[in-house]
Amino acid sequence: MAERGRISPTQATLLMVSTVLPTAILFVPPVVVRRARQDAWMSLALAVIVGLLVARLVIGLSLRFPRKTLFQYSEEILGRAGGKAVGLLYIWWFLHTGALVITDFAALPCIALMPETPFIVFFILGIAVSGYAVRGGLEVLSRYNELVTPVSLGSIALIFALLTKEMRIERLLPVFDTGAISILKGSATPAGWLGEIVLLSMVAPYLSNEAEVARVAYVSVLAVGACVTAATVGTLLVFGPDLTGAWVFPVFSAVRSVVIANFLERLESVAVSVWVFLGLAKIGVFYYAAVLGSAQWLGLKDYRCLVAPTGVILLGMALLCPSTAELFEFAQGAFPVYALTVFEVGIPLLLSCVARIRGKGATGGA
Amino acid sequence: MRGVAIILILALLAAFCGGCWSRREITEIAIVLGMGLDLTPDGRVGLSLQIARPGAFYGGGDTAGGEGRVACWVVRGEGETLEEAAAYLAGKVPRELYWGHSVVLIFGEEMARRGVGAVADFFGRKREPRETMWVTVAEGRASDVLECHSVLEKTSAQAAAFLVTMGLGTAVRFREFVESLADEGVEPIATRVTVREVGVTPCPGEAGAVGPHRQAETSGTAVFRGDKLVGWLDQAETRGLLWLKGRAVGQVLTVRVPGKPEGWLSFRARRQRAEIVPRLEGGSVRFDVNLVAEFDMVEQGGIGDFAGPDQIRGSERLLAGAMEAEAGAVVERVRSAYGSDIFGFGDAFHRKYKREWHEMKGRWDEEFARAEVRINARAFVRETGLLTIRAETGRE
Known part of the structure; x- marks a missing residue:
């Protein structure tokens, strides 16, 4: 077995929150608000439902194949060749999404803070630090995350609390202004993000009590949904739909707008620390999934030898992004469709149907 | 061997940890x-920047001693676009411009009339200027x-910002x-700023002259339609506008008590x-506009006694009437003179009639001009x- 660590359900929940939330909170609000305007919260609610359905698929598979990751049970379900093909696709997707997350991670400092510093500096730093955690194993990654996530979410909540005097509830009215089509369109991007809960299939086997997997999945999807909705609505209440849709990083701009009594202001340094803390965790989860998946795909006893080469591949892939315009177009437009149809719903659905038809795995699973 | 390698690596890393990349020393930047923003005679953009001289800020309090040290410096650049004008300024200012501390954005009148x-x-796209800076329109030139x-205050830009904040x-x-600007259902406004003779400098101070002193004051509201300045409101009209915006805290309203010579009372909105x-x-x-204050x-x-419950009730009626009159006057004036919502x-x-709005927003100007406002x-x-x-009342 490549991974010997065990993590508690709480750690797993926080890890799953960090798998989805960090980039979602920065990249999802503008695109949802552009499509659904002040009805963005409805789009997000729809996306949470999609996220819960994906979570349901993952839970079913994990309970059916206890102590097995996606890579292991796909071979059991589809046979060796089919399983390897699915595994290869997921290795690609983890690497691709990992590279996307690294580019996202670098985008905020590069665009908003340190324009003279090239992207590659943030790429290398991000990969090196999270690679160090990945090398330490799932337990190390989880403990790091357990340490930073509560502090990070607390700080962001506090900053939004300080913004309440700038908020006006009228900015959310009228409700249902744009129509059902726009709201549905708005839900595509957040649904793609929430579907990343599928990575739980790489972590679930190492839960100290795997029966808890359902609670972990549902709680993390709901928590992420609540946080993204709160950030989006909070930003809408400060800026209104036109301006929220125009900012590159509306949540960051909202944090910049805090002015309390002429001295409590310029809090964006706090937001940037949060971004770095959580961004590293998110890179770590995808990095870990790619490394562990590759090791299991190759049948290696230890995955640590793959950490450095995978880091180099991630760096190379991240460097392929030619401009921030391409990054936003892909992350907010193409990625949700690509991720949702194939990796978050398509393959898991196929796997659970085939498993049921062929009667593989424990019948206790849904 | 391994230990030596680690120490070498750490030493090497330490060399890079000086924080030298993207650093900005205070002695190397020009703080705006x-x-x-003014329109130049040939229709281009003139950008005036007030730049701090950090040396003059040391010590706090007054720059005492009559040294005549001025705390800032104003430079101007011109260009087809703002970024061109700013780039042109790079040839005049020997330091890198730092925009993050700019507290006020001033549009010149001509620039504002052409469209902003x-x-x-x-300023939204540039990373340093803050979302929170104040927007004002100068009567005449912004420079x-x-x-x-x-x-x-040390500089006129800070003074203008404090006037807006405190005023x-x-x-x-x-x-x-x-x-x-982006919202179709409301037109922009900004603070109106005028340079006038305000107060007197009694002895040779920083300005170096005895006598009337010219400085910026806030003098009402600049009314926009779309992105173009269409006119001004004076301070009394601005108060009417603030009642309607629900932002009139601190305003003082004076009413005359009927039947009493000199029987006026002043109230402050809390x-x-x-x-x-x-x-x-x-x-x-x-x-229907409902104002509560x-x-x-x-x-x-x-x-006389104006503090009893009955008298207070009378004052409340007078105050409500005064608010209605002020708010109504400004609505009529802005509608008829400027046609701007x-x-x-x-x-x-x-918010209330979303379906009708989408059909009416194309001709909202006419609807708004026709609408009855109560x-x-x-x-x-x-x-x-x-x-x-009042203490003398007892003698009455």
């Missing part, structure tokens, strides 16, 4: 405190505001200005809110300060 949408984009001198007039942050209720009846639009009595001119009637209508104010007097009646 205020920005002014395109130049507002620059005049930056070039004048403040007696109490009782219109105060609009950059993000609010841009939001109302809480205030406004609600616009649109009604659509048979194709015609009506707005709580006042403290702050000054009594006439002799700075009050957000369109937004209020949109203003209904309620005033409450909460306290009378440390006195109940």
Whole structure:
């Protein structure tokens, strides 16, 4: 077995929150608000439902194949060749999404803070630090995350609390202004993000009590949904739909707008620390999934030898992004469709149907 | 061997940890405190920047001793676009411009009349200027505001920002200005700033002259339609506007008591809110505006008892009437003279009648001009300060 660590359900929940939330909170609000305007919260609610359905698929598979990751049970379900093909696709997707997350991670400092510093500096730093955690194993990654996530979410909540005097509830009215089509369109991007809960299939086997997997999945999807909705609505209440849709990083701009009594202001340094803390965790989860998946795909006893080469591949892939315009177009437009149809719903659905038809795995699973 | 390698690596890393990349030493940057935009005679953009001289800020308090050290420097660049003008300034300012501390954005009158949408984009897109800076329009040239001198503050840009923050007039942050530029249901406003003779410098001070002192003051509201300045409101009209916006806290309202010579009373608003209720009846639009304000009595001119419950009730009626008159006058004036919906009637209508709004927003200007506006104010007097009646009242 490549991974010997065990993590508690709480750690797993926080890890799953960090798998989805960090980039979602920065990249999802503008695109949802552009499509659904002040009805963005409805789009997000729809996306949470999609996220819960994906979570349901993952839970079913994990309970059916206890102590097995996606890579292991796909071979059991589809046979060796089919399983390897699915595994290869997921290795690609983890690497691709990992590279996307690294580019996202670098985008905020590069665009908003340190324009003279090239992207590659943030790429290398991000990969090196999270690679160090990945090398330490799932337990190390989880403990790091357990340490930073509560502090990070607390700080962001506090900053939004300080913004309440700038908020006006009228900015959310009228409700249902744009129509059902726009709201549905708005839900595509957040649904793609929430579907990343599928990575739980790489972590679930190492839960100290795997029966808890359902609670972990549902709680993390709901928590992420609540946080993204709160950030989006909070930003809408400060800026209104036109301006929220125009900012590159509306949540960051909202944090910049805090002015309390002429001295409590310029809090964006706090937001940037949060971004770095959580961004590293998110890179770590995808990095870990790619490394562990590759090791299991190759049948290696230890995955640590793959950490450095995978880091180099991630760096190379991240460097392929030619401009921030391409990054936003892909992350907010193409990625949700690509991720949702194939990796978050398509393959898991196929796997659970085939498993049921062929009667593989424990019948206790849904 | 391994230990030595680690020590070497750490030593190497330490060399890179000096924080030298993207660093900005205070001695190498020029801190922009205020920005002014004027139209040049040939129709290009003139960008005036008030730049701090950090040396003059040391020590706090007055720059005592009559050294005549001026705390700032104003430079101007021109270009087809703002970024061109800023790039041109790089040849005049020997340091890197740092925009993050600029507290006020001033549009010159001509620039504002031509339209500010395109130049507002620059400040939203640029990473350093804050969303929270104040937006003002200068009567005349913006550079005049930056070039004048403040007696109490270090620089005129800071003085202008403090005036907007502390004063009782219109105060609009950059993000609010841009939001109302984008919003179809409300037109933008900004603080009006004028350079006038304000006060007297009694002995040779920093300005070096005895006598009347010219400096910037806030003098009302700049009214936009779309991104173009269409006119001004003076300070009395601005108060009417603030009642309608629900932002009139601190305003002082004076009423005359009927039948009493010199029987005036002054009240200060301590809480205030406004609600616009649109009604659509048979194709015609009506707005009921409900104003609510709580006042403290702050000054009594006439002799008599105005602090009893009955008298307070009388004052409340007078105050409500005064609020209605002020708010109604400004609505009529802005509608007839400027045709601009700075009050957000369109937004209020949109919130209640979203389907009708999407059909009417193309001809909203006409609908707004035709709409009936009914203003209904309620005033409450909460306290009378440390006195109940004026002390001489007992002799009456």
